[in-house]
Amino acid sequence: MTALQIVLWVAVPYAAIAVFIVGHIWRYRYDKFGWTTRSSQTYENRLLRWGSPMFHIGILMVIAGHVVGLLIPREWLYAIGITEGIYHLGATGLGSFAAALTLAGLAILVYRRRTVGPVFLATTVMDKVMYVFLAVTLGFGTLATVFYQLLGPGFHYRETISPWIRSILIFQPDVALMAEVPLLFQLHVLSAFALFALWPFTRLVHVFSAPVGYLFRPYIVYRSRDAVRGARKPRRGWDPVQQPNPQRLHGL
Amino acid sequence: MRVMAQMSMIMNLDKCIGCHTCSVTCKQAWTNRSGVEYVWFNNVETRPGVGYPRGYEDQDKWGGGWVRTKRGRIKLRSGGRLAKLARIFSNPNLPGIHDYYEPWTYDYDMLINAPRTAQTPVARPKSLLTGEDMKISWSANWDDDLGGSLETMQQDPILAKMSEEVKAEFEKAFMFYLPRICEHCLNPSCVASCPSGAMYKRAEDGIVLVDQDQCRGWRMCVSGCPYKKVYFNHRTGKAEKCTFCYPRIEVGLPTVCSETCVGRLRYLGIVLYDADRVAEAASVEDDTALLQAQRDIILDPNDPAVIEAARAGDIPEDWIEAAQRSPIWKLMQYEVALPLHPEYRTMPMVWYIPPLSPVVDVVTGSGNDGEDARTLFAAIDKLRIPIGYLAELFTAGDVAPVDAALRRLAAMRSYMRGINLDDERDERIANAVGMSGAEIEEMYRLLAIAKYEERYVIPSAHTEQAHALEEMACSLDFEGGPGMGGAGPFGSSSGQSVPVAVENFHMLQNRQTADRPSSPGRVNLLNWDGNGTPDGLFPPSTMGDVRPTGKRKDDKDKG
Numbered sequence: 001m002t003a004l005q006i007v008l009w010v011a012v013p014y015a016a017i018a019v020f021i022v023g024h025i026w027r028y029r030y031d032k033f034g035w036t037t038r039s040s041q042t043y044e045n046r047l048l049r050w051g052s053p054m055f056h057i058g059i060l061m062v063i064a065g066h067v068v069g070l071l072i073p074r075e076w077l078y079a080i081g082i083t084e085g086i087y088h089l090g091a092t093g094l095g096s097f098a099a100a101l102t103l104a105g106l107a108i109l110v111y112r113r114r115t116v117g118p119v120f121l122a123t124t125v126m127d128k129v130m131y132v133f134l135a136v137t138l139g140f141g142t143l144a145t146v147f148y149q150l151l152g153p154g155f156h157y158r159e160t161i162s163p164w165i166r167s168i169l170i171f172q173p174d175v176a177l178m179a180e181v182p183l184l185f186q187l188h189v190l191s192a193f194a195l196f197a198l199w200p201f202t203r204l205v206h207v208f209s210a211p212v213g214y215l216f217r218p219y220i221v222y223r224s225r226d227a228v229r230g231a232r233k234p235r236r237g238w239d240p241v242q243q244p245n246p247q248r249l250h251g252l
Numbered sequence: 253m254r255v256m257a258q259m260s261m262i263m264n265l266d267k268c269i270g271c272h273t274c275s276v277t278c279k280q281a282w283t284n285r286s287g288v289e290y291v292w293f294n295n296v297e298t299r300p301g302v303g304y305p306r307g308y309e310d311q312d313k314w315g316g317g318w319v320r321t322k323r324g325r326i327k328l329r330s331g332g333r334l335a336k337l338a339r340i341f342s343n344p345n346l347p348g349i350h351d352y353y354e355p356w357t358y359d360y361d362m363l364i365n366a367p368r369t370a371q372t373p374v375a376r377p378k379s380l381l382t383g384e385d386m387k388i389s390w391s392a393n394w395d396d397d398l399g400g401s402l403e404t405m406q407q408d409p410i411l412a413k414m415s416e417e418v419k420a421e422f423e424k425a426f427m428f429y430l431p432r433i434c435e436h437c438l439n440p441s442c443v444a445s446c447p448s449g450a451m452y453k454r455a456e457d458g459i460v461l462v463d464q465d466q467c468r469g470w471r472m473c474v475s476g477c478p479y480k481k482v483y484f485n486h487r488t489g490k491a492e493k494c495t496f497c498y499p500r501i502e503v504g505l506p507t508v509c510s511e512t513c514v515g516r517l518r519y520l521g522i523v524l525y526d527a528d529r530v531a532e533a534a535s536v537e538d539d540t541a542l543l544q545a546q547r548d549i550i551l552d553p554n555d556p557a558v559i560e561a562a563r564a565g566d567i568p569e570d571w572i573e574a575a576q577r578s579p580i581w582k583l584m585q586y587e588v589a590l591p592l593h594p595e596y597r598t599m600p601m602v603w604y605i606p607p608l609s610p611v612v613d614v615v616t617g618s619g620n621d622g623e624d625a626r627t628l629f630a631a632i633d634k635l636r637i638p639i640g641y642l643a644e645l646f647t648a649g650d651v652a653p654v655d656a657a658l659r660r661l662a663a664m665r666s667y668m669r670g671i672n673l674d675d676e677r678d679e680r681i682a683n684a685v686g687m688s689g690a691e692i693e694e695m696y697r698l699l700a701i702a703k704y705e706e707r708y709v710i711p712s713a714h715t716e717q718a719h720a721l722e723e724m725a726c727s728l729d730f731e732g733g734p735g736m737g738g739a740g741p742f743g744s745s746s747g748q749s750v751p752v753a754v755e756n757f758h759m760l761q762n763r764q765t766a767d768r769p770s771s772p773g774r775v776n777l778l779n780w781d782g783n784g785t786p787d788g789l790f791p792p793s794t795m796g797d798v799r800p801t802g803k804r805k806d807d808k809d810k811g
Contacts, residue, residue, distance in 0.1 A: 036469040038489035041342065042349045043381065049342045056341040117382035118349075122486065209468040211340070211447030215333050219444035223452040223463075225713070 001175050008190065009178045013168050016193035023200025024208065037206040038127075043118040047108055055105025061098035062141075065091060070165045074158045087158075092149045099142045106135060130202040133195045140188035147184060155182060161189065255551060255562040256527040257571055258438065258458035259496055259520070259710075260580050260601040261510070262589045263431055264699060266609050266661070267517035270397065270429035272296050274509035274518075278433075281508045282495070287487025289355030289380050292392050293494035294509045296431045300641065301395040302407045303430075305351040308480040309593065310409040315345040316478030317441050317596030318534060326535045326597055328441055328476060336447060336472050345475035349486065353390045355380040398427055410644045426638045428607040430645075433509060434481040434494035435592065435600030436460050438525060438549075439534045442493075445476025451491070456713070457522065458601065459496045467491050478596040504712035519702075521578030521709040522571060523601075524551040524562055534597045540650035542594040549599075553581060574711035579698055586687075586695050588657045590646035605699075606642045606654055608661040611635055625666035625681045632658050660685045664699070667692050 028035065041048055068077075069091060077087060110131060113119050148155040164177040178186065199205070278294035297303045311317055315330030328336075330345050349355075358375035366373035379386040395404050405411060436453075440460050443451040450466035451473055453459070462473070462482070469489040473482040482493045497507035501520075505511070510518040526549045533545035551558045553575035562572050575581060580603075583589040589603040608628075615631045616622035632639065632655060639658070643651045663685040670678045671693075682689045698706065 032465040033488070033490075036467065036489040039469050039471055039484070040486070041346055041471060042484050042486050045342070045346070045348055049344070053341040117384070118486075121382060206468060209448065211337065211449075211468070211470065213449060214337065214447040217449055219328075220440065221443055221446075221449055221452040222455045224455045225457075 001179075005175050005179060008186075009164065009175045010168075010173045012190065013173075013193050016197040017168075019197040020199055023197075024205065027200045027205060035205055035209065036203070037209075038122075038203050040113075040119045040122055043122070044112060044116045047112040047116070051105050051108030051112060053105070054101050055109055058098050058100075058102030058105055061094065062102055062138075065095050065098060069158065070162045071169075073162075073166070088149075088154060092145070092154075095145055096150060099138070099145060103138060103142060106138065110135070126202050130195075130198060130204060133191060133198055137188065137191040137195050140184055140191055144182070144184035144188050148182060155185065157181070157185060161185060253551075253558075253561045254527045255524050255558060255565045255567060256458065257456065257522045257562075257567055257575065258436070258525055258601050259501060259522050260436065260458075260603070261433070261507075262519040262580055262583050262603045262605065264515075264517040264519075264605040265428055265430065265607040266605065267515040268296070268429040268431060268607075269515055270296055270298065271514055272393070273512050273514050274431055275392075277508050277512040278494075281497070283492075285487075286380070287485040288483060288492060290349060290352045290392075291483040291485075291492065293481070293483075294431065294433045295392050296429050297393070298396050298398055298401075299428055299430050299645070300405055300408045300411050300426070301398070301401060302404050302409075304392045305347050305480050306390070307407050307409050308347075309478075310412075311478055311596070313345075314347065314475060314478070314480070316476055316480070317598055318439070318444075320535055320537065320597070324535060324537070326439075326531070328444055329478075330445075330475060336445060340447065340470055340472075343471050343475055346471050346484075347474065347480065349381065350390075353392060353394075354386060356386055356388060410641060413644055413649075414640060426610045426641065428610060430592075430604075431509070432479065432481070432592070433507075433602060434460060434496070435479055435598065435602045436494075436496055438527075438530045438546075438599035438601060439597065440477075441596070441598050442473040442477040442482045445472040446470070446491075447472055451482075454498075457498075457501065459498050459501070460493070461495060461498070462491045462493055464488075464490055464492075478593065478598065479600070501710055502713040504710045506708040506710060510708060516707065519579040519583065519698075519707050521580040522575050522711065523578060523580050523584070524553050524558060524567070524572075524575050525549050526551055530599060534599055539595040539648035542597065543591065543647050543650070543653055546591060546594060546599050547584065550581075550584060553578070568711070571711045574709050577709045579702065579707060579709060582695075582698060586660060586691075587653070588660050588695070588699075590653060590657060592646060593648075594646075595648035604646060605661070606646060606657050608658050608665070610638050611658065611662070612665075623665050623669045625663055625684070628662035628666065629659060629684070632662060656685070660687065660695070663687070664692050664696050668696050668700075 041052075074084075074087070082090075113123055113127075113131075144155075160177050160181050164174055167174040167177070178189075181189075275292055275294050275296055279292060282293055283289075283291045292304065295304050303309060308314065308316075311329060317329050318326040319329045320326055330336075331339070356377045356379050359378055360375045362373045363375055377386055377388050378384065395401050398405075436459055438458070440451070440453060443453060443460060446467075447470045448466050448468045450463045450468070452461060452463065454461060467490040469484070469491070471484055471491070473491050473493075474480070474484050476482075482491050484490075485492050497505075497509075500507060500511075506518075506520050510520055529549045533549045534542070536542060536545045553559070553562075553572060559572055562575075563569075580589075583605065584603070588605050590606060591600045591603050593600070611628065611631050612622040614635060615627055620627050622628070636651075639651050639654055640649075642654045643649050647653045663681050667678060667681045667689065670676050670681070677689050679689050682692045687695075
């Protein structure tokens with residue numbers, strides 16, 4: 001266990017997670033108005049119509065795959081009858097498909113962003129940085145899958161990376177698990193944590209606004225002016241005028 | 253019965269001269285910012301014409317509003333909750349910016365700063381999306397006064413419903429202006445379409461607003477509104493819409509568009525309605541029955557039962573009184589006001605008095621007496637084209653209510669002419685349209701000479717709350733929100749909110765420098781609020797050292 005390993009597989013992940021959590025809280029409090037998808041669909045729809053659903057559906061599949069592969073111990077899957085063979089087939093097959101969909105979608109979106117004038121001009125610096133880290137993370141992940149899982153003998157990340165991630169999440173980091181992991185996987189993990197650290201400061205925050213509540217709320221929303229007014233604490237000196245409470249006098 | 257109050261507007265189309273003052277003042281007040289250059293909360297379109305955005309009334313294309321299902325309920329035309337979420341990554345019904353128009357400016361600078369050349373310099377149009385030269389080919393009023401209508405009129409979705417021969421005759425027969433703002437519907441489909449729940453109807457006065465803090469830019473409201481009166485701010489990535497000038501309404505002032513209307517054709521007031529019966533009224537089977545269904549849920553503010561229920565619903569006493577004096581309620585009672593496109597089933601609350609003037613023009617043009625009741629009635633019967641067109645706009649195609657409204661307007665014209673010329677009150681004219689002479693005179697008063705206080709009956713928000721209004725969590729008081737400019741650290745929209753009333757240094761500076769012209773050191777007068785002395789606006793001071801009192805130093809020395 002070298003110092004570098006501790007930095008890479010303990011310090012960096014925890015730092016990234018901390019920035020991720022604190023950053024989101026800070027951003028939400030500081031910048032609710034900037035919390036948006038920043039959609040550019042009004043500028044251009046021909047490319048976006050294909051690229052955006054491809055990317056988003058692909059990345060949702062990728063995330064689901066990572067949850068199954070990383071967070072759920074394989075013994076649990078064995079217990080419900082998903083053997084190593086079935087898992088490998090599913091993970092590699094579906095995973096490759098999802099990766100292809102995501103990367104193709106991302107390629108269309110990046111091409112669109114660069115070539116469509118209004119979209120390019122509406123791109124912020126943070127957008128560009130985010131695109132780099134997103135693409136790098138996706139790229140390493142895809143390369144690792146292609147070289148080790150598709151073409152190679154198959155790397156058993158559920159014996160190394162998955163337990164390591166879980167060890168991080170339960171605050172008992174096990175550095176040794178990551179020592180022998182192939183470089184491509186290591187790079188994928190590190191770039192992903194870099195992306196997490198960047199996340200709260202980019203448009204990616206819109207992920208946490210996925211409007212699931214829409215399915216359960218009544219169609220027409222009424223709000224009282226008073227309720228809206230109370231949404232923000234009045235600043236000092238702007239407190240509502242209140243009648244003095246005579247009870248307090250009697251209590252003296 | 254659950255009584256709620258609704259702030260609403262009626263526009264008398266007979267008086268609209270198409271001057272666009274309402275649009276311009278509204279734009280100055282609310283959408284004079286980058287990101288909403290193409291947005292007109294208030295626009296005036298010439299009808300027949302394609303409207304703004306182009307062909308917005310074609311709901312087969314845009315999927316706005318509600319439709320009735322076979323089971324007798326209503327659903328959003330472009331699909332319910334699941335369908336909306338499935339299309340969230342790319343909204344198939346979203347109008348592109350070119351369906352409105354590509355916003356532009358001119359490089360005015362060139363007019364005075366161009367190098368000496370043989371030719372006179374010109375200010376070329378520059379796209380506000382790309383900054384490049386562009387060819388202006390469309391805008392919000394491209395077919396104003398039927399200009400170019402020979403080419404574009406066929407795209408009018410209303411005309412498309414009418415027959416071919418009608419189309420050919422149209423241009424010489426008929427033209428009028430239709431000013432449009434957000435309808436502040438009782439059953440708003442934009443609110444129902446919003447995945448984030450950021451859009452809401454204010455419980456107190458029914459004004460439909462977007463919470464800018466909660467909007468996530470999913471864009472479903474833009475396509476969900478059949479009137480296309482919710483707009484996407486392409487700089488901030490948030491939806492914006494007509495606010496019914498609620499900061500003015502709350503203190504008893506009319507909206508900017510009403511205040512500045514030179515024809516004085518707008519009426520403002522509240523009506524009471526039964527919120528429990530809105531869904532039921534919006535789901536009646538026949539499109540043409542929607543008008544009556546909507547009239548039925550609007551409650552008589554003089555009915556003791558209604559007053560009782562209003563009090564029970566915490567509606568303040570002065571609001572009930574305002575509802576009784578409301579010009580909106582009166583004009584609805586005369587049945588001369590009609591909603592715009594009731595067939596969208598949103599229960600719109602900005603109504604219109606259909607224009608009689610095209611009919612009068614035709615009668616007068618044919619050498620007949622344009623103010624004689626019988627001639628006018630006959631003409632209304634005969635001129636099926638304009639009546640049919642108006643019916644497609646205001647009554648889902650049912651000509652009877654339009655007919656009735658126009659007859660009443662015609663009767664009023666003749667009856668008042670009788671008073672003015674022959675000193676005779678001809679009750680028969682009034683009775684022919686089911687009114688009494690006294691009623692007609694009252695209606696005439698309201699339509700022709702009503703003063704400011706009669707046209708705008710606006711109960712202010714309550715004084716015991718007034719201190720909070722200024723500083724309430726206003727959905728607009730943000731960097732990049734209406735009335736502000738400038739950019740935060742995460743693009744043009746970020747940063748913490750600034751209180752409306754506090755003119756702080758940064759806000760002033762932002763406003764004076766936002767949308768800066770191509771030459772530095774100059775001030776955009778449209779954005780300048782009269783405060784401070786920005787560079788380049790005034791000639792250098794010759795006063796020397798001026799003291800705060802305004803007196804010169806040497807004055808004091810002498811004294």
